[in-house]
Amino acid sequence: MKRVVIIGGGIAGLSTAWNLREHCPAKEFEIVLFEKNPRFGGNIRTERTDGFLIEGGPDCFLSEKPWAMELCKRLGIDGKFLNTNDKNKKTFVLSGGSLHILPEGVILMIPTKILPLAYSSLISWPGKFRMALDLFVPKKKDRADESLGDFVRRRLGREALDKIAEPLVAGVHAGDPETMSVRASFPKFVQLEEESGSLIRGMVRKMAQAAAHRKVAQQPPAGATGDPKRKLTMFMTLRDGLSELIDTLSSRLEKMENTVLRKGVGASSIEKLGEKYRVNLEDGGSIDADALVIAAPAWAAANLIGGKDAELAEALRTIPYVSTATVSIAFKKKDIKHPLDGFGFVVPKIEKRRIMAATWTSVKFAHRAPDDSVLIRCFVGGSKNTELVAMDDAAMLKMVREELRDIMGIDAEPVLSRVFRWKNSMPQYTIGHEERIAWIEERLLMHPGLHLTGSAYHGIGISDAIRFGEVVAKRVIHEISGKGTAQ
Ligand SMILES: Cc1cc2nc3c(=O)[nH]c(=O)nc-3n(C[C@H](O)[C@H](O)[C@H](O)COP(=O)(O)OP(=O)(O)OC[C@H]3O[C@@H](n4cnc5c(N)ncnc54)[C@H](O)[C@@H]3O)c2cc1C
Known part of the structure; x- marks a missing residue:
């Protein structure tokens, strides 16, 4: 029987395993997943103590990116969806030492309502006028990548960057707008500019479309256990914390035929043996794989691949x-x-x-x-x-x-x-990220059977990791059994 080995038991590795099993029956191939830590979940970690529920890492997923919610539905835990308390939806920004309300209608740094921005104590009058100029600033002529900092200064002005974009981005990506690629980190902004010639105009249009989409998304699929009347908030979580997604995924996978999840066992290196990969393990053992999915951070993937393809490892290390x-x-x-x-x-x-x-x-x-x-x-x-x-x-x-x-x-x-x-x-998706990833994916073609997934490549959030896990699972199935749809 053929074997797929997955290295990394975060959400990317687990969702790849789940998708492999969903799309291909257990008799076709065995799956063995190795997680270095004594628990699954990677960054996702919920703790309960003295009546508190504490999220150590992520605390929610974006409803606009449907893949996390869809996976929860497929696992039958959509009845546990928890909305934010939207009667208290305000976000504050520290400015001049005191907290100011982020004006209502500012979505991902783009203002969509005139009055709240006009009355805002956060942005000065010249700053407000400069933001409104976005409606008239011509769109960029070329498609060259630029930093988020340059992009926001160009469209909305310096004050919007310093007081809105930079802190919001730091809160999500922990990154520096002066080095972040706007194309890779915020493709939506680039798209808004390209399609509408203005972030404000584009966002207002998108909001109308999103309202229609939410109506459709709220229709439960046949057999779903969720509350059909539930309204989705922008951020969603699970009542018992995000580890519930990890626990459900891992325990369901562990019960499946020909599916083995091992925690507390890290991979130390990989070798190529004919058509197969040999994965050497930190406990001294080794295992051979017909297909190998590395779902560990890019720097960890580089350490594993280094002895086999130094150039590929070097490229992976350029993802900071x-x-x-x-x-x-x-x-x-x-x-x-x-x-x-x-x-x-x-x-x-x-x-x-x-x-x-x-x-x-x-x-x-x-x-x-x-x-x-x-x-x-x-x-x-x-x-x-x-x-x-x-x-x-x-x-x-x-x-x-x-x-x-x-x-x-x-x-x-x-x-x-x-x-x-x-x-x-x-x-961090720094300037040129898309080209780097394209190079890495091209290079991977030299290593049939070797796949990379996780938040380093095509989206930093949980939902993106899940979506990419599905894409990689389909590629693996296509490769090893000639079934499924390769993408
Ligand atoms: C503080 C914080 C807050 C966040 N908040 C949010 C949020 O609210 N919403 C959101 O959508 N996203 C958020 N994120 C991002 C989110 O956590 C990631 O998108 C997602 O968890 C990435 O999953 P992953 O499986 O790709 O990587 P990881 O979670 O890093 O998992 C990789 C796994 O690989 C294992 N591994 C590494 N090397 C080896 C080896 N050699 N052998 C075996 N196993 C190995 C690691 O131990 C780890 O378990 C946050 C991240 C952090 C750090």
Whole structure:
């Protein structure tokens, strides 16, 4: 029987395994997945303690990218979807040391409503006029890549970059707009400019289309267990945390015939033996594969591939990663004077603070904290302050408390705190990313049977990792059994 080996048990590796099994029966080939850590999930990690539900890594997926929600539906856990509490939908931006509301209607940095922007205390009048000029600025003539910073300055002006785009991007990508590729990181913005000649005009059009799409998406598929009347919010999660997706996937896969998931066993190198790949394992063992999917970060894939194709490994190493940490901290509600009337705040680089953003978790989602408590999650590190990730827990907690005291006036004693570090875990799509990935994929053609998947290549979020897992699974099936649709 043929064998597919998958290296990496994050969402990308698990969803590849799931798609392989969904599209091809177990008697056709065996799947063996190796995860280096003693748990599956990679960056996705939920912990429950003293009535709190703490997300160490991601806390939601975007409903606009349907693949995570579709996978949940296929797994039968769509009944667990949890919306954000949209009556408190506001986001704040730290500016001049105080929190200002991100004007209503600003979607991914693009203003779509006139009045909230006009009344906003965040952006100066010249800044507002400059943003409105987007309606008249001619579109870029060539298709050459540019940095997100250049793109936003060109279309919306410097103030929109400093006070809106940069902090929002840092909150999601932990990245630096001056090095990020706008084409690879925000293809939608480029598309809006190309199609509508203006981000504002394009976004208003897209919103009308998205409203129609949401209506369709809310129709449950036959047999779905979800609430048919549920309205999708922009960010969605699972009631018991995102690890529920990982736990369901891994436990369902483990029960399937000819499907083996092994955790606590990392791959150390790969070799080519005739038509097959030999994967050497950190425990001294080895396993041969007819098809090999590396679903580990690009730098880890480079280490595995290095002995076989140094140029490919070098290309993979040019995808930079940044480190971040999340610090979840809980207080008694009665000790907090701040109204917590939103989902949290982001911090522009120009404010020179030591946290990138904070989510008011117990406001954003229900079921995250006991009724008498609040849970706040702060983001540390990223391209702005990578060195802070190395602080020990006590120093990091002290630093985060000082920041919350200065920004939100919180000086209460926390009732709980939890630090999660994510070293080299957020890939950065820097200028030229699309060309680099095209080169890597071309080079992979020299190694039939070898595949790469994960957030380093075609989208940094959970939904993208799931979608790409499906694409790779179909390629593998096409290759080893001549079935399925290669894409
Ligand atoms: C703090 C943080 C917050 C985030 N928030 C969000 C969010 O809210 N929404 C969203 O959509 N996305 C978010 N993301 C991004 C999201 O986490 C990723 O898109 C997704 O988890 C990537 O999955 P992956 O499987 O590609 O990689 P990973 O999760 O990194 O999994 C790769 C796995 O490979 C394993 N591995 C590495 N080397 C080896 C080896 N040699 N042998 C065997 N196994 C190996 C690793 O141990 C790991 O488990 C966030 C990321 C971070 C760090």
